Every structure is written in C-alpha cells, then in structure tokens.
Amino acid sequence: MYKYILESAGSINWMAISALITFVTVFLVSAIMAFRSPLGYLNKMSNLPLEDSILQTSEIDIRHEEK
Amino acid sequence: MAQVETFYYDNAIVRKFAYATMLWAVVGMLVGLIAAFQLIWPELNLGIPYTSFGRIRPLHTNAAIFAFVGNGIYMGVYYSLQRLLKTRMFSNALSNIHFWGWQSIIVMAAVTLPLGITSAKEYAELEWPIDIAIALVWVVFGINMFGTILKRRENHMYVAIWFYIATWITVTVLHIGNNIEIPVSATKSYNIFAGVQDALVQWWYGHNAVAFFLTTPYLGLMYYFLPKAANRPVYSYRLSIIHFWALIFIYIWAGPHHLLYTSLPDWAQSLGTVFSVMLIAPSWGGMLNGLLTLRGAWDRVRQDPVLKFMVVAITAYGMATFEGPMLSIKSVNAISHFTDWTIGHVHIGTLGWNGFLTFGILYWLIPRLFNTQLYSGKLANAHFWIGTLGIAFYAIPLYWAGWAQSLMWKEFTPDGFLKYGNFLETVTQIMPMYYIRALGGTLYFAGTLVMVYNLIATIRQGSFIGDEVAEAPARVATDGAHKGEHWHRWIERRPMQMLVGAAIAILIGGIIEISPMVMIESNIPKIASVKPYTPLELHGRDLYIREGCLGCHSQMVRPFRSETERYGEYSKSGEYIYDRPFLWGSKRTGPDLHREGGKYPDSWHYNHMVDPQSMSPGSIMPAYPWLLRDEMDLGTLPKKIKVLTMLGTPYPEGFEDQAVADLKKQASEVAKRLRADGVEDDKLEKRDIVALIAYLQRLGTDIKPKAATN
Known part of the structure; x- marks a missing residue:
C-alpha cells in the first residue's frame, strides 16, 4: 500500500513540498516559543552556566512560574 | 524554601577524558601528518602494508573524529552536565565503563584499520564486532547521562543539554542505520544495502556524523564554556532555542549533497541541496550568538588565550558552515567535488572549530581541575598563533589545489580535445600545494605539542x-x-519528552529521504547486462577495499563532457546493484576507475603495482609489493558467496561449493596472459595480484561487454 502511494506520486515532488512545510512549521513553532518566553525565565536560563553552586534560591526561581 | 544540599562534582572522570583527548590529539594529528607527507613521498610507508596511505587515512580520520574530538566531547559533557544540573554524575561505575570502553574501541580501531580490516564506509570503517562495542558503550553513556538528568537539582535543562540529548539519539539512529550488515567472519561483513541505496544511507550517516558528532555536541560545549570563560551569559537565549530546533531538523536532510551529479535520483539530490543551503541560517544564528556573547568583552579577547581560541573556533564554524552550503550548490559542487577543496573545507571545521574549541576548553579547564594557574600564558599565546598559521597554511593551498586541478580536468583545446588528457599532469601541477599543506599540518601539530x-x-x-x-x-x-x-518550558523539564521531540525532528528527514530509495525499485533501473562479480573478482574487490584504494580513486563518472571524454560513458545506478559496499569514493588523488576495465593489458596493472612511477612517471601512488607476494586466502570465499546470495545476489544455487574452483579457473587464465607478457612467477595464479587485476579489468565493462575481452 505504502509502495503504491509512493509510486503513484509520480515525480515525488510532494516530498520536497512536505519537507518545506514541516520545516517552516518547526521554525515558526520554535520562534513563537522563544519569543513568548518571559524575560525573567530567559535571564535565569542564560545565567545557569555561571553558577556552579547555588547557596540561596527562592521557590519562584525554581519553578519559574511567575512572569 | 527548599533545603540546601551539599554534594560533590566528579572531576576524576573529567580529568580522564581530558588526558585522553590530549593523547589522541597527538596520535591522530601525527598519523594525519604522516599521510600528508606520503602524498609528497609515496615511499614513506617504507614498503610496509600497515603504513600505506590507503590504510592510515581512515586511521587518521577515525582518530581525529572519534578519539580526539570524541574524548573532547565527553570531557566537556561530564564537566558541564553536572554543573548545569547541580548534581554528581549518575554512576561512577558507568562513567568508568564509558571511559575505558571508549578507549578500548579506539585501540581496536588503531589495530584493525592498519591491518586492512574495514567496511570501506567513510567514518564508519570499523567492522561489525567493533560496531557492536560502540553501540554498547554509547548506551552506557546514554544511561549515565539520562540518569544524571533524572537526579538533577535544577528543574530546567539549559540549551547545552538539549544539544547533548539530540546528539545522543541521532548518533544512535545513524550508527545502527548505517551498520546493518551480515557477518562473513569476525573481520568481514557485507552491508544489507547495495550500490545507490548504500551510497544514500552512507552519506546520510557520513554527513550527519559531521553534524551530530562534530557539531551539535560542540555547540553544546560552546553554549556552556564560552559564557563560562567570558564570565557573561549567552547573548540571546531566545536565539539559542531557535538555533537548536532549526539546526537539528535541517541538518539531517543534507546528506545527499555528497552525491551531486552521481547516479542518485535527481529528487534526492535536490532535497540535499535545498536543505544544505537552508542550513546557513541556523548555523550562522549559532555563530553570531557565540560571537555576540563577547559583546563588550573584546578587550579581554586580546589578553586571554582561552577566549582567543574560542573566537577563532566560532569564526571557523561560521566559515565552514558558509562554505558547506555553497559547496552544496550543484554548479559549485561540479567544480569542488573529488578535489582537495573538500579536504580544505573539512579541515577548517576540524582544525578550527573542533580543535581550537577543544584547546580553549582545555586551557580553561585544566587549571581549575588542579586548583592552579596556567603554567604559561606566553606559551598558550604562542600555540594560538602557531595553530592559526597552521590552519591557514593547511587550508589555503588546498583551496588553490582544488580549483587548479578541477579547472585542468575540465579544460578543452579549441579542437575539442582535453587539454590535460593525462591525469598525471593535473597531479604534478598541484604538488607545491601539497608541500605547503604538509608545512601547515606540521605547524598545527607543533602547536599542539x-x-x-x-x-x-x-x-x-x-x-x-x-x-x-x-x-x-x-x-x-x-x-x-x-x-x-509555557508548554516548551514543560518539555525542558522532561528529558524523555525532549528526547522524543528531538528524535521525531531527525527521523522525519531520514525516513522521507531514504525509504523511497529502498522501497521503490524504479528509482534504480536494472540493466540486463550487469552480472554479479565472479569469485575471483569478488576477492579482488575485497582486496581493493582492504588496501583503501577508494581513498584516492573514485568509481563514479559524472555526466560531464570533461569526464566522459576522459573516462568513458557516465555511470548508471543500475551498474552498482551488486556493489556491497558501494565504492564511489569522494576524492580523486588518482583518476576515476569506473571504466578502468579493458583500458590496459593485465601486465600493465601488474607492473603498475610493482612500481607505479615506472608506468606513470610523476605518480604519487605507493607500490604494493605484498600483493605480488601474498597468496590468496580463500577460507571465507564460500561463506561470502552464501551471504551475498542471501542478500539477493543471483548466484546459481549451490554456487558457494563451486566458488573456489571457479576462482582457480579464472585465475589461471589471468596468470596465462601475464606470463605471455613476460611476468615470471611459478605461483602466479595463487597471488592476490591476480584477483585485483581481475576486478580492475571487470570495472565498468558490463555495459560494454566487447571491451571486457582483454
């Protein structure tokens, strides 16, 4: 069945189109996701490599729920 | 408020991998340097089979990729993972099994490749028992990494860890997919895919070995160690999110750009080109994110050797990821492919990106592990400049050589004949570039010491x-x-969901590209006159594989007039259906051999193997005296025929029992022709050389049967 569908697709151009559509979807979703992230969260994440040891932290820092 | 806990980071495992990456850097580069000098002085292998160019070239690439860079990855991952997750590694025992297992694999590779035990697939040359060992050790690494993630104290996973997860799952898929093979013996196997299908699967793997072993883990290291060394956060965490998803999704599709103008169907070539060109966007996004992290800290780059190495590394990443998409455009690829341009390109990546980032991390890490200052900043600066000059002296001559040779291959006289019809003219022309390349390699190696x-x-x-x-x-x-x-932050707290998400992203490309090639027969039109190899030719083919001939000779005549004039009819996909593995090669240090059959008499090949320069003055091919000396080992021949029959090669029923007799019959015919031309050897029909000659004389003759009667 799968073979039949593929063969009947002729030049298989649909693969290139579906690839492009999938990529645009992945790109848009990741871009929307990145731009909707709150600043506090982004700051906290980008500072993670700089802290090897955390002596004090608050519940809010851990959960990142507050905007 | 959560209770503050005290714990200990395991630095011992980091130190082990740091020592290993330093050791294998020296070994891998030394082997590369020897190979570079052999291209100037072919006799430098001292007449020993184990040190010949064809065998040590894969040793160099494997050592550089899996030993030097591999241990560099683990060093960085084991250090950063613990600190980003605020926990010790999951298991000390697994860490040590991983370390010693990986070093054992490297040692096995260092023994088997010079012995000629190879599956002939670039960057996946190791035979099946070692492939299994790699898979087991990789799983140990995975359990240890995910175990650490699960016992973390930090809820969210920093972007570096996403890159580590994507690396792990993709390398798992690639390694298994490209190494599905049926064993003949402990040292020999045949791949289940043949010809064009094998080529597509191999370069899906080969390209993504670059992507997911040399790039994504190193991007993870960049996102951790660059902020660490600069003591400032990454420029844009938003950009890193887009960088990650776009990069891993696109990368997996780009493999077919290694096969442009070959017998691969056009639709697959086009997909490879389109996605390769698109790759420039996420790659440069990542590069800019790295460089802009240093915004406002460039004064420190002038002083700090660690940052100097990192800046050049990231710049080299940007150069290589600009050049890669350009080389994937068909009209550019028509010039660059099979030339030294490719070698220059990959060394910008390995020497610049992987090498310099590893050096930067080592200079930053070792003083911290040992609670001291770097012994000498001056020596580190000296290393930086020697290394940078080394990269320039390595790559620029090869770009020059690539252009020069390609233009010479393609140049016609006003009368319509090839201006440089003798391939050797195009080799001797670029020899000065090979000298300068060897100087560049020496400089880089000296800097490493x-x-x-x-x-x-x-x-x-x-x-x-x-x-x-x-x-x-x-x-x-x-x-x-x-x-x-936000839902994505939920994923970031769920490593398994991240694993599945990354797996889906990379599987989409692989499945869409590869499955039609495997499932639709019309993609590879059959040619009635193409027959399976005879047992003698098969043995010769395996010798061709053992000696690594494909490191210098392609078997793919592209459909350009300059190539059909030089070599003959362009290659058809149907000609390769019995080729396990495919041997198209990716570099022409010597001429293409796909139409070699019937071009010269048997005795020409015999004398050429004794002393290549006597038949082709100026040739840089080494001599192969052992092929004239060694007798054929036919112990596994019946099993080979049996395995190939099982895989679909249409040998007659029960042919495995007649294979040795068939081989001896054909060998005596070749020996008779050689003797008629004056070759003296009582045991000629038993020598390996006879099998190799039979294979070379068969090449490309199936579609011109009359020429085969040499």
Whole structure:
C-alpha cells in the first residue's frame, strides 16, 4: 500500500513540498516559543552556566512560574 | 524554601577524558601528518602494508573524529552536565565503563584499520564486532547521562543539554542505520544495502556524523564554556532555542549533497541541496550568538588565550558552515567535488572549530581541575598563533589545489580535445600545494605539542580536586505543566519528552529521504547486462577495499563532457546493484576507475603495482609489493558467496561449493596472459595480484561487454 502511494506520486515532488512545510512549521513553532518566553525565565536560563553552586534560591526561581 | 544540599562534582572522570583527548590529539594529528607527507613521498610507508596511505587515512580520520574530538566531547559533557544540573554524575561505575570502553574501541580501531580490516564506509570503517562495542558503550553513556538528568537539582535543562540529548539519539539512529550488515567472519561483513541505496544511507550517516558528532555536541560545549570563560551569559537565549530546533531538523536532510551529479535520483539530490543551503541560517544564528556573547568583552579577547581560541573556533564554524552550503550548490559542487577543496573545507571545521574549541576548553579547564594557574600564558599565546598559521597554511593551498586541478580536468583545446588528457599532469601541477599543506599540518601539530607541554607543567604545579564540593537546593518535584507556564518550558523539564521531540525532528528527514530509495525499485533501473562479480573478482574487490584504494580513486563518472571524454560513458545506478559496499569514493588523488576495465593489458596493472612511477612517471601512488607476494586466502570465499546470495545476489544455487574452483579457473587464465607478457612467477595464479587485476579489468565493462575481452 505504502509502495503504491509512493509510486503513484509520480515525480515525488510532494516530498520536497512536505519537507518545506514541516520545516517552516518547526521554525515558526520554535520562534513563537522563544519569543513568548518571559524575560525573567530567559535571564535565569542564560545565567545557569555561571553558577556552579547555588547557596540561596527562592521557590519562584525554581519553578519559574511567575512572569 | 527548599533545603540546601551539599554534594560533590566528579572531576576524576573529567580529568580522564581530558588526558585522553590530549593523547589522541597527538596520535591522530601525527598519523594525519604522516599521510600528508606520503602524498609528497609515496615511499614513506617504507614498503610496509600497515603504513600505506590507503590504510592510515581512515586511521587518521577515525582518530581525529572519534578519539580526539570524541574524548573532547565527553570531557566537556561530564564537566558541564553536572554543573548545569547541580548534581554528581549518575554512576561512577558507568562513567568508568564509558571511559575505558571508549578507549578500548579506539585501540581496536588503531589495530584493525592498519591491518586492512574495514567496511570501506567513510567514518564508519570499523567492522561489525567493533560496531557492536560502540553501540554498547554509547548506551552506557546514554544511561549515565539520562540518569544524571533524572537526579538533577535544577528543574530546567539549559540549551547545552538539549544539544547533548539530540546528539545522543541521532548518533544512535545513524550508527545502527548505517551498520546493518551480515557477518562473513569476525573481520568481514557485507552491508544489507547495495550500490545507490548504500551510497544514500552512507552519506546520510557520513554527513550527519559531521553534524551530530562534530557539531551539535560542540555547540553544546560552546553554549556552556564560552559564557563560562567570558564570565557573561549567552547573548540571546531566545536565539539559542531557535538555533537548536532549526539546526537539528535541517541538518539531517543534507546528506545527499555528497552525491551531486552521481547516479542518485535527481529528487534526492535536490532535497540535499535545498536543505544544505537552508542550513546557513541556523548555523550562522549559532555563530553570531557565540560571537555576540563577547559583546563588550573584546578587550579581554586580546589578553586571554582561552577566549582567543574560542573566537577563532566560532569564526571557523561560521566559515565552514558558509562554505558547506555553497559547496552544496550543484554548479559549485561540479567544480569542488573529488578535489582537495573538500579536504580544505573539512579541515577548517576540524582544525578550527573542533580543535581550537577543544584547546580553549582545555586551557580553561585544566587549571581549575588542579586548583592552579596556567603554567604559561606566553606559551598558550604562542600555540594560538602557531595553530592559526597552521590552519591557514593547511587550508589555503588546498583551496588553490582544488580549483587548479578541477579547472585542468575540465579544460578543452579549441579542437575539442582535453587539454590535460593525462591525469598525471593535473597531479604534478598541484604538488607545491601539497608541500605547503604538509608545512601547515606540521605547524598545527607543533602547536599542539606546545599545549601538551604547557598543560603537563600546569598539572605538575597544581593539586587535583577529585571531588569538588557544591551546594544547591533540593529539587522541588513538579508534576505536569503549571498554570500559566509555557508548554516548551514543560518539555525542558522532561528529558524523555525532549528526547522524543528531538528524535521525531531527525527521523522525519531520514525516513522521507531514504525509504523511497529502498522501497521503490524504479528509482534504480536494472540493466540486463550487469552480472554479479565472479569469485575471483569478488576477492579482488575485497582486496581493493582492504588496501583503501577508494581513498584516492573514485568509481563514479559524472555526466560531464570533461569526464566522459576522459573516462568513458557516465555511470548508471543500475551498474552498482551488486556493489556491497558501494565504492564511489569522494576524492580523486588518482583518476576515476569506473571504466578502468579493458583500458590496459593485465601486465600493465601488474607492473603498475610493482612500481607505479615506472608506468606513470610523476605518480604519487605507493607500490604494493605484498600483493605480488601474498597468496590468496580463500577460507571465507564460500561463506561470502552464501551471504551475498542471501542478500539477493543471483548466484546459481549451490554456487558457494563451486566458488573456489571457479576462482582457480579464472585465475589461471589471468596468470596465462601475464606470463605471455613476460611476468615470471611459478605461483602466479595463487597471488592476490591476480584477483585485483581481475576486478580492475571487470570495472565498468558490463555495459560494454566487447571491451571486457582483454
């Protein structure tokens, strides 16, 4: 069945189109996701490599729920 | 408020991998240097089979990729993972099994490749028992990494860890997919895919070995160690999110750009080109994110050798990822492919990106592990400049050589004949570039030795901190997404979901590209006159594989007039259906051999193997005296025929029992022709050379049967 569908697709151009559509979807979703992230969260994440040891932290820092 | 816990980071495993990457850097580069000098002085292998170019070239590439860079990855991952997750590694035992297992694999590779035990698939040359060992050790690494993630104190996973997860799952898929093979013996196997299908699967693997072993883990290291060394956060965390998803999704599709103008169907070539060109966007996004992290800190780059190495590394990443998409455009690829341009391109990546980032990390890390200062900043600066000059002296001559040779291959006289009809003219022309390349390699190697000395002196003056104390609050377990929380941040707290997401992203490309090739027969039109190899030719083919001939000779005549004039009819996909593995090659240090059959008499090949320069003055091919000396080992021949029959090669029923007799019959015919031309050897029909000649004389003759009667 799968073979039949593929063969009947002729030049298989649909693969290139579906690839492009999938990529645009992945790109848009990741871009929307990145731009909707709150600043506090982004700051906290980008500072993670700089802290090897955390002596004090608050519940809010851990959960990142507050905007 | 969560309770603050005290724990210890495991630095011992980081130190082990750091020592290993330093050791294998020296070994891998030394082998590469020997190979570079052999291209100037072919006799430098000293007449020993184990040191011949064809065998040590894969040793160099494997050592550089899996030993030097591989250990560099683990060093960085084991250091950063613990600190980003605020926990010790999951298991000391697994860490040590991983370390010693990986070093054992490297040693096995270092023994088997010079012995000629190879599956002939670039960057996947190791035979099946070692492939299984790699898979087991990789799983151990995976369990240890995911175990550490699960016992973390930090809820969210920093972007570096996403890159590590994507690396792990993709390498798993690639390694298994490209190594599905049926064993003949402990040292020989045949791949289940043949010809064009094998080529597509191999370059899906080969390209993504570059992508997911040399790039994504190193991007993870960049996102951790660059902010660390600069003591400032990454420029844009938003950009890193887009960088990650776009990069891993696109990368997986780009493999067919290694096969442009070959017998691969056009639709697959086009997909490879389109996605390769698109790759420039996420790649440069990542590069800019790295460089802009240093915004406002460029004064420190002038002083700090660590940052200097990192800046050049990231710049080299940008150069290589600009050049890669350009080389994937068909009209550019028509010039670059099979030339030294490719070699220059990959060395910008390995010497610049992987090498310099590893050196930067080592200079930053070793003093911290040993609680001391770097022994000599001056020596580190000297290393930086020697290394940078080394890269320039390595790559620029090869770009020059690539252009020069390609243009010479393609040049016609006004009368319509090839201006440089003798391939050797195009080799001797670029020899000065090979000299300068060897100088560049020597400089880079010398710089590495300076670094090793500097780091050993640093280690000797310091005191190792095996268990580094740290404190962090206990993790507050969270079930499900919180109210008002963005869904992606929920994924970031769920390593398994991240694993599945990354796996889906990379599988889409692989499945869409590869499955039609495997499932639709019309993609590879059959040619009635193409027959399976005879047992003698098969044995000769396996010798061709053993000697690594494909390191210098392609078997793919592209549909250009300059190639059909030089070599003959362009190659058809149907001609390769019995080729396990495919041997198209990716570099023409010597001429293409796909239409070699019937071009010269048997005795020409015999004498050429005795002394290539006597038949082709100026040739840089080494002599192969052992092929004239060694007798054929036919112990596994019946099993080979049996395995190939099982895989679909249409040998007659029960042919495995007649294979040896068939081989001897054909060998005596070849020997008779050789004797008629004056070759003297009582045991000629038993020598390996006879099988190799039979294979070379068969090449490309199936579609011109009359020419085969040499």
